[in-house]
Amino acid sequence: MSAASKLDRTLAALADPYRRRVVDLLRERPRRAGELAEGLKISFPLMSRHLKMLRESGVVEEDRDEFDSRVRIYRLRLESMSDLKAWLEETEALWSRQLMAFKAHLHKSRK
């Protein structure tokens, strides 16, 4: 997948306020799905759907609990955020270059 389409998926996953709250909770520490559902006061099936989308877009990853393999633990994947950072940096570099070129062109055409 290209960096742009990965980034698009990250942003789509985070367009939802519930999913952003999941990320907020996972930023503190990894958590169980049930714990997340309780924290957001939504049903477990609904939370599963949100977690599925976050997982598919690479924002979170799941692990088995080391003491109880039936329990799944979710954690944040910081790599997904670094794609956004990269886009911001590239876009800023692009426009600063283009604006400088635009200014230089206006200087030249004035003479």
Place this chain on the structure above:
Amino acid sequence: MTSKVFLALRVPADPMRAFEVFTQEIALWWQPSGLFQVSAAGDGRLAFEPGEGGRLVTTFADGSTFEIGRISVWEPGKRLVFAWRQANFTAQQSTEVEVGFEAVGEETRVSIEHRAWDTIPRRHAARHGFPEEATLQRAADWWRSSLRALRGRVAEGRAD
């Protein structure tokens, strides 16, 4: 930091002239960046079709073209908004660029705001049933604080 980029620069022209050169002479000042073609170098020759609904198109040496985006706001001497797609975006993906022109003495302050997917104002779909402004504001605040919090940690690696 948010999921949009903002830059501004003063240029030696009045706003009308700056707008005109920005739109009509883009082929002359644009620097190649390799964004619109998957393989070969060069961006082709960029051109705006004047007016709302017009396109920003680039034409390559072999005559083929690529539509970068459509113009949604065309206010000569004031404001220009257009969609922005690069060659590596899928058909549904688009970002948005807003260019502002503001008189500062005899010069013009030209600003560029390039918005990522999640910060593009919605003209089409409603989002979560919230009023549009509130949703966007919330998303922008969230991104700002999240990215600030994550900034140092991304460099170090994983969160845990």
